Amino acid sequence: MTIDPVNFAAILAMGALTYFTRILGFLVADRLPKSGPVRVALDALPPAVLVAVIAPIVMAGPIEAAAGVVVLVLALRLPLIATVAVGVAVAALLRFAFL
């Protein structure tokens, strides 16, 4: 149960820069105009970020793509937890069957 000082310095440096990325958006947003193109851009930001995170994972292979489509359809009907549980099960079954 020891902490090496060099390791701790690395952890602190990572933490400081990570916190900087987290407050930077808050600091910038306070100075942005609240209408016009900037407003349109901020409204579009949540779906744009979500899709950018998801797309490469889902396009990684046919199994991921198929499981992604299943989740998409299920999410229209089921609550989040059920959707995720079935999505995970489908991914596992497809991998078990085809890998």
Place this chain on the structure above:
Amino acid sequence: MTTPLADFRAGLLAVFPTVAAAVPFALILGQQATAKGLTPAEMLAMSSIVFAGSSQLIAVGLWSTPAPIAALALMAFLVNLRHTLMGASLSGKIAHFGSLRWLAAFLLTDEAWALSERRALDRPISRTFYFTVALTMFVCWQVASVLGTVFGAYLEHPEAWGLDFAFPAIFIALALGFWRGARRTGPVLVASAVVAVAVHATVPGAWYVIAGAIAGILAAVITAPREQATEALAGEATR
């Protein structure tokens, strides 16, 4: 109007699937950290001070003795730069948090952000809701990543159980909530997905999230009708 108790319960309900997705990830992180010679105490320090999953996992992959401080810090900055976009979007929606915003920023994760943005579509984000979600994630992350340093060896092939798919499944389900019709949301989704996949395939690192997000935002601005800005403001007043 919602009561703090109702917000607390809504927060717990919302965060439950994301905790279930994050715990296996944290266990693997702990196991990998042990393999690199990091102690449980160092794992706890990293999970509580950095508290950002993907950057921690990549950091453990890069770790050597002595630790390459500058490379690790720069990597963490680049991988977590997407938080800047998330913070910019969330900022106005939690302006009423006052100085607690700086704590909210420390606890900002992809999951807490996505759940809060989804919540903000229906009603204002209360302090109780946000901190229930964010602190639950924080505590579970500490516990699971430290447990991973002890028990992680038993969880070597999580992808065989489909556990790695929990994270994209949550995000797909949440993304659906932002659908505003093919005309408004269609260009955002297509631009973001195409650019993210292209950059992911060609550029190493985590640039694909930033590139995809910026492409989606630009598509929204370019395809927005001139009057949409005023519509958006009017829509907010009546919502």
